[in-house]
Amino acid sequence: MRVLLVDLDPQGNTSTGLGIRQEARKKTSYDLIVDAADLQDVVIETRLPDVMIIPANADLSSADLDIMANEKRSYLLHDALRQPAMEIYGFDYILIDCPPALSLLTVNALVACDSVLVPLQCEFFALEGLSQLMLTIRDVRRSANPALRIEGIVLTMHDKRNKLTAQVEADARSNMGDLVMTTTIPRNVRISEAPSHALPVLQYDPSSRGAAAYRALAKEIADRRKIPSVSEA
Numbered sequence: 001m002r003v004l005l006v007d008l009d010p011q012g013n014t015s016t017g018l019g020i021r022q023e024a025r026k027k028t029s030y031d032l033i034v035d036a037a038d039l040q041d042v043v044i045e046t047r048l049p050d051v052m053i054i055p056a057n058a059d060l061s062s063a064d065l066d067i068m069a070n071e072k073r074s075y076l077l078h079d080a081l082r083q084p085a086m087e088i089y090g091f092d093y094i095l096i097d098c099p100p101a102l103s104l105l106t107v108n109a110l111v112a113c114d115s116v117l118v119p120l121q122c123e124f125f126a127l128e129g130l131s132q133l134m135l136t137i138r139d140v141r142r143s144a145n146p147a148l149r150i151e152g153i154v155l156t157m158h159d160k161r162n163k164l165t166a167q168v169e170a171d172a173r174s175n176m177g178d179l180v181m182t183t184t185i186p187r188n189v190r191i192s193e194a195p196s197h198a199l200p201v202l203q204y205d206p207s208s209r210g211a212a213a214y215r216a217l218a219k220e221i222a223d224r225r226k227i228p229s230v231s232e233a
């Protein structure tokens with residue numbers, strides 16, 4: 001499938017993790033959102049065929065302040081991604097990597113998207129952050145994006161032998177029910193090594209437990225959406 005990644009985190013980890021050097025980030029998601037840059041000026045190739053990216057750099061850390069006074073402040077990404085030029089690319093999916101905080105940038109992502117996939121680390125404060133996010137999603141549904149769906153909640157850094165993992169998992173499944181994906185992502189060193197090789201774990205070490213888990217997650221998402229996955233198609 002043809003995929004566009006939108007890096008919306010000022011840390012730019014998605015960009016760095018795919019080997020996009022700072023010099024290559026001439027125009028970024030900051031320009032797209034704050035200055036309504038043309039898509040053709042911000043969308044760049046990655047080393048992966050069919051995967052393109054709108055990169056980010058530290059400019060983005062001032063974006064919240066820079067758009068605060070704009071009356072369309074929550075809709076800027078929504079409108080930017082719906083430029084007529086988007087048709088040319090023929091993307092099947094657009095994945096937006098959000099910043100870690102519930103900022104105006106995150107609201108822009110929630111307004112722009114169809115659905116949200118929530119990674120939940122199996123740690124003590126995880127569920128607290130989740131309830132804040134759920135309130136924000138409710139607010140966005142009541143205002144700018146009534147059709148916003150939750151694609152699923154994915155438990156990551158999962159460690160079967162750890163009591164805390166078991167507790168977070170039990171709490172998440174009893175509170176959030178079917179929203180919690182069956183697939184869990186284990187703590188796996190290959191996942192943490194992959195970005196330093198500028199590769200997704202699926203290519204860095206396809207046989208690792210981490211890669212297998214992300215393939216299973218993709219299949220579960222496809223099954224839930226009733227999309228034939230590659231192996232079945």
Ligand SMILES: Nc1ncnc2c1ncn2[C@@H]1O[C@H](COP(=O)(O)OP(=O)(O)OP(=O)(O)O)[C@@H](O)[C@H]1O
Pocket residue numbers: 009011013099100156157158185186187188189191192193195210
């Ligand atoms: N399942 C995993 N096993 C081991 N290491 C992992 C796993 N998932 C992520 N990591 C590592 O943990 C770090 C943080 O991961 P990641 O960037 O995905 O988290 P994040 O929640 O998006 O962080 P941030 O809030 O800073 O954006 C990275 O160094 C990554 O390589």
Ligand SMILES: [Mg+2]
Pocket residue numbers: 009013097098099100
């Ligand atoms: Mg991140």
